[in-house]
Amino acid sequence: xxxxxxxxxxxxxRYSGHGSDHRGGHGHGALEANPHLASETAPLEPGSALDxxxxxxxxxxxxxxxxxxxxxxxIAENAxxxxxxxxxxxxxxxxxxxxxxxxDLTTWQPPAGGYALVYSHYVHxxxxxxxxxxxxxxxxxxxxxxxxxxxxxxxxxxxxxxAGHHGTQLTAQQVADLLDAGxxxxxxxxxxxxxxxxxDGREITLHDAVLRARRNTGx
Ligand SMILES: C[S@@+](CC[C@H](N)C(=O)[O-])C[C@H]1O[C@@H](n2cnc3c(N)ncnc32)[C@H](O)[C@@H]1O
Numbered sequence: 001x002x003x004x005x006x007x008x009x010x011x012x013x014r015y016s017g018h019g020s021d022h023r024g025g026h027g028h029g030a031l032e033a034n035p036h037l038a039s040e041t042a043p044l045e046p047g048s049a050l051d052x053x054x055x056x057x058x059x060x061x062x063x064x065x066x067x068x069x070x071x072x073x074x075i076a077e078n079a080x081x082x083x084x085x086x087x088x089x090x091x092x093x094x095x096x097x098x099x100x101x102x103x104d105l106t107t108w109q110p111p112a113g114g115y116a117l118v119y120s121h122y123v124h125x126x127x128x129x130x131x132x133x134x135x136x137x138x139x140x141x142x143x144x145x146x147x148x149x150x151x152x153x154x155x156x157x158x159x160x161x162x163a164g165h166h167g168t169q170l171t172a173q174q175v176a177d178l179l180d181a182g183x184x185x186x187x188x189x190x191x192x193x194x195x196x197x198x199x200d201g202r203e204i205t206l207h208d209a210v211l212r213a214r215r216n217t218g219x
Pocket of ligand 1 (some may be wrong): 006011012052054055056058070073074075076080103104105106120122123124125126165
């Protein structure tokens with residue numbers, strides 16, 4: 001997998017047959033968010049949110065459950081099909097607060113300043129990450145928040161859970177460095193270690209890079 005091309009076919013294949021959203025497999029409830037999402041958004045007032053690379057929709061549905069109005073974007077129709085079905089099972093009002101959209105994040109330009117929260121979790125594309133995160137940052141409204149969770153390079157050293165992530169790791173500081181210091185306030189730039197239980201019941205260790213930054217209002 002280290003030579004993988006992370007193109008549309010790769011992700012469609014990954015999600016064919018209702019594949020997992022790569023968060024430790026199936027088994028988490030629809031509204032069981034990624035722990036970094038839950039903790040980092042706790043101080044925020046719900047508003048409009050973009051989940052960029054939403055997979056099968058766990059985090060987008062969780063945000064909707066918290067009152068956020070979510071645009072959830074992914075390149076894989078197979079993932080979105082599963083996400084829509086999960087939303088339908090949950091019913092209103094949660095389902096009604098998520099708009100699912102198939103887009104390629106390497107070229108798609110989200111509306112400038114369009115969201116109070118722009119969130120991306122474990123998204124690695126074929127294109128350089130700097131372009132992606134700069135585009136996502138531009139989609140944050142003044143006063144809004146950018147939240148990026150990636151695979152930290154520490155996980156590559158002897159950690160099977162990250163063995164397939166060569167070329168996809170980054171630090172929170174690398175993402176912070178893309179942001180104009182006069183325009184952004186970095187609130188979290190961490191390397192965090194956590195455990196997760198995968199589909200077959202194994203516990204794995206995950207090394208995450210977590211970046212949360214607030215776009216200044218300019219006032
Ligand atoms: C490792 S999964 C993470 C999914 C979800 N964010 C989560 O944490 O459970 C990466 C996701 O990014 C999506 N993705 C990869 N490249 C993409 C692209 N160019 N445009 C849009 N989505 C993309 C994949 O289809 C996949 O759902």
